[in-house]
Amino acid sequence: MLIGLFNDWIVVVLMMIGLYIVIAHGNLIKKLIGLTIFQTSVFIFYISMAKIDGGTAPILADGITQYSNPLPHVLILTAIVVGIATTALGLSLVVRIKESYNSIEEEEIQQQDNDEQLSTNKAEENA
Amino acid sequence: MIDIVLLSLLVVIAIAIIRMKDLFAVVMLTGIYGLLSASFFVAMDAVDVAFTEAAVGAGISTLLMLVVITMTGRKEKSTRHKPLSALFVVMLTGGLLIYGTLDMPYFGSADAPIHKHTSPRYINDSMEEIGIPNIVTSVLASYRAFDTFGEVVVIFTAGIGVLTLLCVARSQKNDEEIDSINDSMHQQHLVIRIVAKMLIPFIFLFALYVQFHGDFGPGGGFQAGVIFASAIILYAMLFGLSTARKVINQTFVQVIAALGVLLYGSVGIVSLMNGGNFLDYNVLSSNPIAGQHLGILLIEWGVGCTVASVMVVIFFNFAGRRAFQQHKKQAQDKESSAC
Amino acid sequence: MIAHLPILQVIIPLLAAPICLLLNRSKLVWLFSLLASGLAFSISILLLQQVMTSGVISYELGGWQAPWGIEYRIDNLNAFLLLIISGISTVVLFAAQTSIEKEIPKDKHVYFYVLYLLSLTGMLGIVATGDAFNVFVFLEISSLSAYALIAMGNKRQALWASYQYLIMGTIGATFILIGIGLMYQMTGTLNMEDLSQRLPEVAQTRTVFVSFVFVIVGVCLKLAMFPLHLWLPNAYAYAPSIVTAFFAATATKVAVYLLIRFTFSVFGLSFSFTTIPLQTLFMALGLFGIFVASTTAIYQSNVKHLFAYSSIAQIGYMIVGFSLSTVTGLTATLLHMFNHALMKGAIFLALAAVVYRVGNVELKNFRGLGRQMPLTMAAIVIGGLSLIGVPLTVGFVSKWYLLTALVEQGWWPIAVLILLGSMLAVVYVWRVIEVAYFKEPLEQNVEVKEAPMSFLIPIWTLVIANIYFGIDTRLSVQVAEAAAQSLFGVSP
Numbered sequence: 008m009l010i011g012l013f014n015d016w017i018v019v020v021l022m023m024i025g026l027y028i029v030i031a032h033g034n035l036i037k038k039l040i041g042l043t044i045f046q047t048s049v050f051i052f053y054i055s056m057a058k059i060d061g062g063t064a065p066i067l068a069d070g071i072t073q074y075s076n077p078l079p080h081v082l083i084l085t086a087i088v089v090g091i092a093t094t095a096l097g098l099s100l101v102v103r104i105k106e107s108y109n110s111i112e113e114e115e116i117q118q119q120d121n122d123e124q125l126s127t128n129k130a131e132e133n134a
Numbered sequence: 135m136i137d138i139v140l141l142s143l144l145v146v147i148a149i150a151i152i153r154m155k156d157l158f159a160v161v162m163l164t165g166i167y168g169l170l171s172a173s174f175f176v177a178m179d180a181v182d183v184a185f186t187e188a189a190v191g192a193g194i195s196t197l198l199m200l201v202v203i204t205m206t207g208r209k210e211k212s213t214r215h216k217p218l219s220a221l222f223v224v225m226l227t228g229g230l231l232i233y234g235t236l237d238m239p240y241f242g243s244a245d246a247p248i249h250k251h252t253s254p255r256y257i258n259d260s261m262e263e264i265g266i267p268n269i270v271t272s273v274l275a276s277y278r279a280f281d282t283f284g285e286v287v288v289i290f291t292a293g294i295g296v297l298t299l300l301c302v303a304r305s306q307k308n309d310e311e312i313d314s315i316n317d318s319m320h321q322q323h324l325v326i327r328i329v330a331k332m333l334i335p336f337i338f339l340f341a342l343y344v345q346f347h348g349d350f351g352p353g354g355g356f357q358a359g360v361i362f363a364s365a366i367i368l369y370a371m372l373f374g375l376s377t378a379r380k381v382i383n384q385t386f387v388q389v390i391a392a393l394g395v396l397l398y399g400s401v402g403i404v405s406l407m408n409g410g411n412f413l414d415y416n417v418l419s420s421n422p423i424a425g426q427h428l429g430i431l432l433i434e435w436g437v438g439c440t441v442a443s444v445m446v447v448i449f450f451n452f453a454g455r456r457a458f459q460q461h462k463k464q465a466q467d468k469e470s471s472a473c
Numbered sequence: 474m475i476a477h478l479p480i481l482q483v484i485i486p487l488l489a490a491p492i493c494l495l496l497n498r499s500k501l502v503w504l505f506s507l508l509a510s511g512l513a514f515s516i517s518i519l520l521l522q523q524v525m526t527s528g529v530i531s532y533e534l535g536g537w538q539a540p541w542g543i544e545y546r547i548d549n550l551n552a553f554l555l556l557i558i559s560g561i562s563t564v565v566l567f568a569a570q571t572s573i574e575k576e577i578p579k580d581k582h583v584y585f586y587v588l589y590l591l592s593l594t595g596m597l598g599i600v601a602t603g604d605a606f607n608v609f610v611f612l613e614i615s616s617l618s619a620y621a622l623i624a625m626g627n628k629r630q631a632l633w634a635s636y637q638y639l640i641m642g643t644i645g646a647t648f649i650l651i652g653i654g655l656m657y658q659m660t661g662t663l664n665m666e667d668l669s670q671r672l673p674e675v676a677q678t679r680t681v682f683v684s685f686v687f688v689i690v691g692v693c694l695k696l697a698m699f700p701l702h703l704w705l706p707n708a709y710a711y712a713p714s715i716v717t718a719f720f721a722a723t724a725t726k727v728a729v730y731l732l733i734r735f736t737f738s739v740f741g742l743s744f745s746f747t748t749i750p751l752q753t754l755f756m757a758l759g760l761f762g763i764f765v766a767s768t769t770a771i772y773q774s775n776v777k778h779l780f781a782y783s784s785i786a787q788i789g790y791m792i793v794g795f796s797l798s799t800v801t802g803l804t805a806t807l808l809h810m811f812n813h814a815l816m817k818g819a820i821f822l823a824l825a826a827v828v829y830r831v832g833n834v835e836l837k838n839f840r841g842l843g844r845q846m847p848l849t850m851a852a853i854v855i856g857g858l859s860l861i862g863v864p865l866t867v868g869f870v871s872k873w874y875l876l877t878a879l880v881e882q883g884w885w886p887i888a889v890l891i892l893l894g895s896m897l898a899v900v901y902v903w904r905v906i907e908v909a910y911f912k913e914p915l916e917q918n919v920e921v922k923e924a925p926m927s928f929l930i931p932i933w934t935l936v937i938a939n940i941y942f943g944i945d946t947r948l949s950v951q952v953a954e955a956a957a958q959s960l961f962g963v964s965p
Contacts, residue, residue: 056657095295097639102202251660281607
């Protein structure tokens with residue numbers, strides 16, 4: 008069992024490291040990096056389930072009978088593209104956030120928003 | 135054995151990424167993470183995926199992140215709020231997943247349900263039904279062509295999204311000033327520029343090879359698109375964004391991106407017209423196999439066009455925003471010194 | 474062409490998006506998008522008719538047989554959803570041209586329509602498909618376009634809200650991806666119909682249990698179900714008004730659809746409600762959602778925020794109906810999806826009109842609007858009454874079904890709580906009405922006039938639908954009931 012599931016367990020550890028970075032870190036770029044690691048680890052999980060011992064890459068050739076499963080490969084090709092699309096969009100949001108808040112730290116941005124809210128509330132009360 | 139070594143290395147790198155505060159180092163490590171997972175994919179026989187992950191994980195995404203940290207600063211502030219609650223969520227999710235693995239088929243076993251149900255048809259019959267040796271391409275471009283269509287649309291969406299967020303309203307004067315900054319930056323590096331000039335045609339050639347060879351070996355429209363775009367990006371990095379923009383007009387690139395999606399879609403529409411279902415290539419020609427070949431060729435071109443042009447659009451806009459910011463900053467500096 | 478309706482439903486808006494980019498002229502692009510969305514709406518009507526008369530339609534993409542290729546599978550449930558989404562999209566799009574004139578810079582209008590159509594495509598694709606992985610792909614199309622659309626809002630908070638939504642949404646989607654992977658690993662298939670037949674064999678395994686949990690948690694993140702709702706209020710409040718109207722009326726419905734599809738069709742009723750205490754859990758979370766979100770809504774000073782929290786509360790009602798796992802309960806949920814789309818569509822479009830005239834939707838700016846914009850405010854009042862559940866509005870119909878379903882099962886205390894929850898809706902709706910009708914206008918707003926026709930026509934289309942379907946319930950109830958019955962395997 009140890010050998011049979013060892014890969015899967017390491018992959019779970021990798022996923023959780025990614026998820027941890029997303030949740031615990033306040034830097035917006037670091038969060039996106041965490042997301043990338045999380046997703047890449049899910050890809051690793053998919054790809055390792057396609058592997059057959061003694062199989063080869065799923066490109067038909069003479070004299071080979073055992074191929075690894077091609078379907079997860081196809082799914083992950085799609086998922087990688089989705090991943091880079093999300094990253095690109097996320098990064099462009101970060102650039103814009105930096106321009107308008109002059110910070111890419113979650114806490115500082117939240118603080119600025121709260122301050123703004125407070126000052127408008129105060130202005131309202133005075134009126 | 136090699137897979138365990140690679141996985142352990144991945145864990146080490148991931149932990150290093152958590153602990154590092156210098157974003158430049160973190161981004162480089164992320165690139166290495168992508169490259170290592172690509173090597174792992176090769177060990178797992180997933181050559182097509184490895185190719186893509188190397189191009190995307192180690193290439194494009196690293197590049198984009200580097201461009202971004204030049205704009206946002208490379209230091210992460212060490213305020214770590216709520217690590218405990220995060221740890222709790224992660225432990226819970228991870229524990230649940232480990233629990234879930236307990237009934238999984240073992241790694242590499244040929245009796246797992248996924249090797250028994252749908253995949254035998256792909257492996258045994260694809261040569262007869264589609265007629266190309268790379269099974270991944272058969273599944274990607276024919277059996278599950280609609281997923282791939284969705285994928286092209288996703289990348290198109292991302293391109294438009296980045297455009298809306300980052301495109302700078304352009305005026306003649308602005309452009310010229312930005313150009314002058316850019317040009318002054320790119321006067322050095324003579325050797326690299328000459329080498330690159332010689333290299334770029336070969337990169338294009340390689341892209342075309344990957345585009346057409348996808349039926350027989352690893353490769354296809356997506357990988358070719360990324361390689362093609364990388365040649366243009368290389369050009370833009372060495373000769374300045376404005377020069378690159380003169381050679382390749384941005385509106386033109388957008389049109390190509392849209393046309394790629396439309397090409398893919400119209401293959402489907404033509405099969406509707408010919409009496410088949412959407413994306414049924416058998417009806418594209420009197421001989422089903424020839425139809426499959428034609429269909430795959432065309433949609434791979436659609437993928438290639440959209441991917442290459444969206445990558446170029448994304449890079450141009452990130453770099454353009456950077457130049458715009460620098461320009462604004464310089465203008466501000468000038469004003470303040472004049473006072 | 475009739476045989477190809479399922480795929481045309483999705484690819485018409487899909488292909489319209491790149492064509493819009495090529496047309497590149499704001500007004501033209503608007504008309505073209507309206508045409509594409511309208512076509513999608515008419516197709517959805519035809520599909521619903523076809524499904525109601527002759528049963529499930531299966532469409533094999535690429536001509537490949539189901540578990541090997543991707544299948545579109547239209548039954549009562551998704552035909553109903555397709556109708557809601559494409560209908561609301563068309564009505565909202567009608568007002569788009571006028572609304573974005575004030576809220577989005579001119580050079581981005583074309584991109585706005587492209588992204589709008591892509592987002593519509595994504596939602597339609599999620600609903601129409603019968604393939605689990607295809608759901609993920611179209612989910613990402615709709616999400617990515619949603620992030621970009623929300624970020625187009627003109628305050629900087631829009632960027633931050635969009636970023637937070639991106640993080641939460643991607644975590645949710647990745648959870649769904651993990652769930653689908655585990656399912657696939659145990660069965661070897663991705664087709665939903667095939668999954669539902671093969672999952673029972675392995676239902677006892679821990680892997681399938683975990684895959685179920687991951688799919689549900691992922692969907693609930695997208696659904697903004699309490700307590701995973703934190704991304705929603707800001708995303709709705711700071712997005713351009715048209716985007717808010719479109720998403721508030723449709724996006725969460727798509728997630729509710731996925732929840733129903735995965736629990737009822739894929740994993741099956743007996744598995745879903747026995748392996749984990751889904752009933753108690755969802756009932757509790759649904760009720761908490763209703764009370765917490767309604768109470769928070771009362772304290773908001775921005776009316777978009779107020780109705781965004783109200784949306785979270787309304788999701789609570791859908792979840793309560795769902796958790797009953799009876800035909801009547803599910804009918805109530807489906808009806809509420811339809812009805813809520815009508816109410817929130819009308820309310821948020823009216824708010825878009827207020828933004829057009831006043832500039833923002835801070836509650837203080839509503840002073841005197843009752844006289845200055847009588848038709849727009851009347852729409853908000855009727856929409857609000859519908860939210861509360863007053864007879865002769867659609868809100869009453871779905872509340873009635875929900876209460877019947879609860880009483881049927883003997884859940885009296887819960888029924889009382891639901892009624893109490895509606896009282897909270899009275900409070901927050903009243904706050905808006907009070908300011909609008911019983912206060913004098915602010916100085917800077919004395920000049921404000923009624924909204925232009927391009928707003929009033931779509932707003933009042935939805936308001937009249939609110940009343941019409943509140944009185945003549947045959948159509949909506951018939952479809953919802955048929956959909957619920959087919960999910961329970963009861964022949965109508």
